Amino acid sequence: xxxxxxxxxxxxxxxxxxxxxxxxxxxxxxxxxxxxxxxxxxxxxxxxxxxxxxxxxxxxxxxxxxxxxxxxxxxxxxxxxxxxxxxxxxxxxxxxxxxxxxxxxxxxxxxxxxxxxxxxxxxxxxxxxxxxxxxxxxxxxxxxxxxxxxxxxxxxxxxxxxxxxxxxxxxxxxxxxxxxxxxxxxxxxxxxxxxxxxxxxxxxxxxxxxxxxxxxxxxxxxxxxxxxxxxxxxxxxxxxxxxxxxxxxxxxxxxxxxxxxxxxxxxxxxxxxxxxxxxxxxxxxxxxxxxxxxxxxxxxxxxxxxx
Amino acid sequence: xxxxxxxxxxxxxxxxxxxxxxxxxxxxxxxxxxxxxxxxxxxxxxxxxxxxxxxxxxxxxxxxxxxxxxxxxxxxxxxxxxxxxxxxxxxxxxxxxxxxxxxxxxxxxxxxxxxxxxxxxxxxxxxxxxxxxxxxxxxxxxxxxxxxxxxxxxxxxxxxxxxxxxxxxxxxxxxxxxxxxxxxxxxxxxxxxxxxxxxxxxxxxxxxxxxxxxxxxxxxxxxxxxxxxxxxxxxxxxxxxxxxxxxxxxxxxxxxxxxxxxxxxxxxxxxxxxxxxxxxxxxxxxxxxxxxxxxxxxxxxxx
Numbered sequence: 001x002x003x004x005x006x007x008x009x010x011x012x013x014x015x016x017x018x019x020x021x022x023x024x025x026x027x028x029x030x031x032x033x034x035x036x037x038x039x040x041x042x043x044x045x046x047x048x049x050x051x052x053x054x055x056x057x058x059x060x061x062x063x064x065x066x067x068x069x070x071x072x073x074x075x076x077x078x079x080x081x082x083x084x085x086x087x088x089x090x091x092x093x094x095x096x097x098x099x100x101x102x103x104x105x106x107x108x109x110x111x112x113x114x115x116x117x118x119x120x121x122x123x124x125x126x127x128x129x130x131x132x133x134x135x136x137x138x139x140x141x142x143x144x145x146x147x148x149x150x151x152x153x154x155x156x157x158x159x160x161x162x163x164x165x166x167x168x169x170x171x172x173x174x175x176x177x178x179x180x181x182x183x184x185x186x187x188x189x190x191x192x193x194x195x196x197x198x199x200x201x202x203x204x205x206x207x208x209x210x211x212x213x214x215x216x217x218x219x220x221x222x223x224x225x226x227x228x229x230x231x232x233x234x235x236x237x238x239x240x241x242x243x244x245x246x247x248x249x250x251x252x253x254x255x256x257x258x259x260x261x262x263x264x265x266x267x268x269x270x271x272x273x274x275x276x277x278x279x280x281x282x283x284x285x286x287x288x289x290x291x292x293x294x295x296x297x298x299x300x301x302x303x304x305x306x307x
Numbered sequence: 308x309x310x311x312x313x314x315x316x317x318x319x320x321x322x323x324x325x326x327x328x329x330x331x332x333x334x335x336x337x338x339x340x341x342x343x344x345x346x347x348x349x350x351x352x353x354x355x356x357x358x359x360x361x362x363x364x365x366x367x368x369x370x371x372x373x374x375x376x377x378x379x380x381x382x383x384x385x386x387x388x389x390x391x392x393x394x395x396x397x398x399x400x401x402x403x404x405x406x407x408x409x410x411x412x413x414x415x416x417x418x419x420x421x422x423x424x425x426x427x428x429x430x431x432x433x434x435x436x437x438x439x440x441x442x443x444x445x446x447x448x449x450x451x452x453x454x455x456x457x458x459x460x461x462x463x464x465x466x467x468x469x470x471x472x473x474x475x476x477x478x479x480x481x482x483x484x485x486x487x488x489x490x491x492x493x494x495x496x497x498x499x500x501x502x503x504x505x506x507x508x509x510x511x512x513x514x515x516x517x518x519x520x521x522x523x524x525x526x527x528x529x530x531x532x533x534x535x536x537x538x539x540x541x542x543x544x545x546x547x548x549x550x551x552x553x554x555x556x557x558x559x560x561x562x563x564x565x566x567x568x569x570x571x572x573x574x575x576x577x578x579x580x581x582x583x584x585x586x587x588x589x590x591x592x593x594x595x596x597x598x599x600x601x602x603x604x605x606x607x608x609x610x
Contacts, residue, residue, distance in 0.1 A: 046610060049436055049610075051435060051436070051610055071341065071438040071440070072438070074436055074437055074438050075338055075437070075438045077436075078436075079432070079433070079436035081429075081432050081433070081436075081610070083429055083432075084428065084429060085428065085429045085430055085432055085433055086428060086430070087424050087425070087428045087430055088428065089361075089362065089424070090361070090362075094360070098351065099433060099437075101344070101347050101351075102344055102347070102348065102433075102434060102437050102439060103338075103437050103438070104338035104339040104340070104343070104344055104437075104438060105334070105338070105339070106336075106337065106339065109334065109336060113334060116330075116331075116332065119330075120330070120331060130362075146433060150334070150338070151333050151334040182331055183331040184331075184333070
């Protein structure tokens with residue numbers, strides 16, 4: 001069963017279209033939702049929670065319809081907002097117990113699971129102190145704990161590493177990975193930081209201005225793909241033509257040519273073609289795709305089609 | 308709790324290749340319904356209005372006020388017991404009106420504590436991302452504040468009633484007024500809780516909320532008293548009667564007097580049957596308007 005499936009999902013406000021004709025199917029696992037600020041990530045999350053009715057289109061979460069089963073979805077989904085959402089005058093334990101009860105856990109279960117969950121997210125003795133005195137990292141952990149305490153099937157994390165220092169960021173990413181693997185809870189993590197999602201996600205969904213740019217597995221995107229980048233002093237077009245004639249897949253990206261690496265003879269073909277045309281070879285290197293390229297070529301056409 | 312067998316029985320869970328035993332336990336026990344959640348929120352909020360389940364510091368004010376509310380009742384009960392009187396030295400139905408200042412201070416302190424915090428620190432999205440509906444939150448908070456204020460007034464009334472029975476006063480003389488006063492206390496609680504929650508919900512800064520509630524209630528009481536006083540002096544008995552509409556306490560006193568048959572300490576009660584119905588209508592309207600305003604207010608809270 002798909003974790004989340006959207007079909008032409010659209011949310012239009014009076015002036016702007018936040019999400020536009022989004023059709024995507026997401027399988028269980030750790031899924032990254034990437035987009036620049038304002039790309040529609042938060043709007044999509046609110047619709048997934050069944051809190052924001054779409055203008056048109058449909059979506060199901062865990063097999064439940066967002067239009068009709070909102071409350072049921074929210075019972076089995078955890079949500080960690082991007083912004084601060086913790087009252088300063090209660091302890092983490094008191095707060096998470098309360099939120100566990102608000103998710104429908106009976107009182108004693110709420111206590112037990114709060115203790116467990118706070119331990120899992122790495123809050124120990126400090127959990128009895130008022131939240132007001134916590135560091136940003138500790139607060140993020142409390143926010144995560146309240147999203148996990150009722151053992152959801154899916155947690156939605158909106159920019160979970162916001163405001164964290166590099167060490168805190170690593171801890172949080174490790175925790176997210178562990179939620180997906182060791183805890184067996186699917187994660188949808190929204191971020192504008194590509195590098196982070198590269199590290200923890202099985203699958204990434206890229207949206208821009210409310211439209212789906214791409215949905216594919218992280219391995220596909222970032223695999224050390226057999227590709228060599230070639231930069232020459234001039235007449236890049238001619239070289240591209242020559243290489244194509246030699247039977248190689250070539251994509252032109254700015255000043256660079258990206259050539260599919262078939263085997264070691266590919267290097268020879270490139271070298272020979274360059275010298276035959278009398279060009280200066282500035283650079284020839286093996287490289288792998290990085291997620292950041294998804295934004296460099298917004299339509300994805302050049303890159304994806306060439307492969 | 309979950310054993311490995313339970314986990315296997317659940318079938319494949321999302322994202323799970325292998326369950327590494329790092330101590331995470333799944334939960335497949337009961338999950339309570341919306342109604343249960345609302346009740347849980349109601350109970351926690353009602354207890355919270357007396358500082359129960361909150362910090363020691365937040366217990367001080369409500370407990371002091373509760374004690375202050377009960378002290379006169381206790382004195383009345385003791386006097387009734389030691390001196391051989393044939394009726395209580397103070398009436399049930401005028402009691403709340405006499406200690407109204409304490410009740411005002413109480414709601415001014417507790418209504419913001421109940422709702423402002425969740426708004427100011429943006430806790431609301433965490434509620435909304437759970438099965439609870441927005442109207443459930445409003446209903447639970449309103450009911451909880453009403454219950455807390457009702458308890459604040461019902462306890463001293465009950466102390467007086469018990470004192471009267473201990474003094475061997477005839478129960479059939481005591482019971483009707485006691486019942487009237489409890490009905491009145493419930494109505495006052497509904498009106499006070501409504502007004503104070505609405506003010507608290509639109510002033511997320513707690514200190515401002517406290518001041519605003521005190522100010523509004525005190526001004527209403529002051530305006531009511533002066534309008535009624537002037538009208539009585541001028542001989543305008545109808546105006547004097549309707550002046551009771553201006554403050555929650557006199558509004559409910561009017562209902563107690565005209566519809567429930569209690570005596571009133573005010574110079575003038577609601578005029579005639581029409582007056583009685585107007586007082587009842589205004590009470591219902593105020594409560595409905597407060598609830599409606601809260602629902603509208605929380606509909607605007609974004610997640």
